Amino acid sequence: MTEKDRDYKLLCLVLSRMTFLTTFEKLNLIKKLDSLNNLMVLSIEEISTIIGRKSRARWDGKLFLNQARQDLYIITKFQISMVLYTDKEYPALLREISDPPFLLFYRGNIDFLSKFCISVVGTRRMTSDAARSCVEFAHSACLDGTNIISGLAFGIDRKAHEGALKAFDESSDKNIAGKTAAVLPGAIDNIIPEGNRKLAQRILESGGCLISEYAPGEEAMPYRFVQRNRIIAGLSSTTVVIQAPPGSGAMHTADFALGYNREVMFHKAAFSESSMKISSIVRRQLSLQADKGSTEEKKLRMDPKLFVQDGAPIIENYADCLRCLSEAPEKRNCTQANTNLLTLFD
Template sequence: MSNKTDDIILLISLARISFLNLTEKLNLLKKLDSYNDLAILSIEDIKNITSRNIRAVWDGRQNLLAARKEAAILEAKKIKYLLYGDEAYPALLKETPNAPFMLFYTGDASCLIGRTVSVVGTRRIAPEAKRAAVQFAYDAACDGCTVVSGLAKGVDGAAHTGAVNARFDSFEDIVSAEGRTAAVLPCGIDTVVPSGHKALAEQIVRTGGCIVSEYVPGTPAENWRFVQRNRIVAALSPATVVIQAPDGSGALITAQYALDYSRDVVFHKAAFSRNAEDVRSLVKSQLAKDFAAGNVSKGKIENTCEKYIEAGAPIIENYKEYCDCMTALPGTYSLKNEQLNLF
């Protein structure tokens, strides 16, 4: 077994420990000479090293066995990775709290180093929002910007499609499109979720983009991992554009992450079309029932588009307006478009 293989197994062994944060993993990495050093540690040893009272079940030997299998998958499927601290690790992501210890990827991760814009929205996409997402991403790619999203149905898929279409048109010399698209998964890098987007994922890679995940191969897509995925989508760009988002949606969770990271949040006018408002009304009604039954939190029902607009988030109609918005003085663009009249 090569030293490189040994190193990968050690890194994966650390990456898969969910109860350790980034700083703790990096500190452990400095203290360990091999994956065997980690495997023989007890939970008490880890508590002493981290100086934290960790409540977790830990079996170092089982963790090592799993890491060996996952390393074999990486090699068999030619999956690459970036370690926190690597020169190619995306700078915007690196500066956020508890950034991923490792980023696993297929395709060309260099697209995450240049200009990026995150595009998010609901799965219950309105026709106007679908057209808006495709066109916005198409124009962004033509401008050399990488479109970041989550590969979900609805707005995510439409955004990836727009960027991919621009690249294909560029191959035919119809347009000049240097921009690409990157999809962040809520599961292991060896799986595409949803499965219906496998062809789209292949197109993303074929057109120079990438599929990325912080999770080791074989990790299932559980609900909480979608939220964790959203933080990476927000972190990878200086701005997040919300195409359509009902109250309490995952897209608005991404918007909140963006604000937490001192990034811009921008809304597309399509988010307030009649069809989009119909979806919002249905979701709002269901949320009210769920809240009354104690199934959702007050914070979820209060996470609305209005919350961000009233705080100054601008509304744009196309990619050109987005660019104008990003170059305008803070707080001035929203005053120009009289956006509050929408409500």
């Protein structure tokens, strides 16, 4: 690594830790600065002038630089790669969202993220029907060359990755089979949950990748799970919810996808009798909590029932998903009629 390349990486790593700036403000700083040293000598007032708004954030250039040097040591030691928003390798669809990550840290191959991907999400406490349906969906998708994005959590996420890996193992041409990417809610050097470490390794061995926007050593704080979900939604043109109760993390992902003008679909397993009983219980709990002022009203609106009422299709399998994607939204004729299932909510 040349000294120039090292300084540029350190500049990007310093900026990645300046969480008080947006991605586009960080890019503006890179554009206005000639070197890493020029950033280090800036005061917070001078930074505010460059970005065009006043910031009261605590800024200590030396402290941030020391942390960036530790970051660079770790990513070099553990062979972690990084890609900037402006790099050609940065996933094109992710670049289109309103709040894209400034920097992505990854292990494995990210080239396939420029091809057709479907995000598959759902609850950790899945039903057996939802688990089976998830594996079948991801398996069929990857055998067809479609790539699967999920979050490496227990439950539906794990089943989505397992379905993709099953297709890879069965494929006679490993180059044609779809891959799977796991987006992490913490640093890439600290895989969580620990029970999925072997799964993460299998993902890498199959030609997939692990992705995070967080610098080395950063823990998976609760709010970062929601931030992670926007990346899962942003990497794909379509998000498929296998099973998710109202207000859950998976429904946050669906909400992000809609906000990015992406497709959102629900697997029919989300409306099985057992799934609907769970959703009904959660819906009542959210309503009670909202009455006490302890839950945002937005969570109540993150309800599969409401998404379907607004036009989200219900699909039965991967082939059904492709049929829906090939039809105009107003003319879709998926195998499971939404109106028939909606009557079961009443």
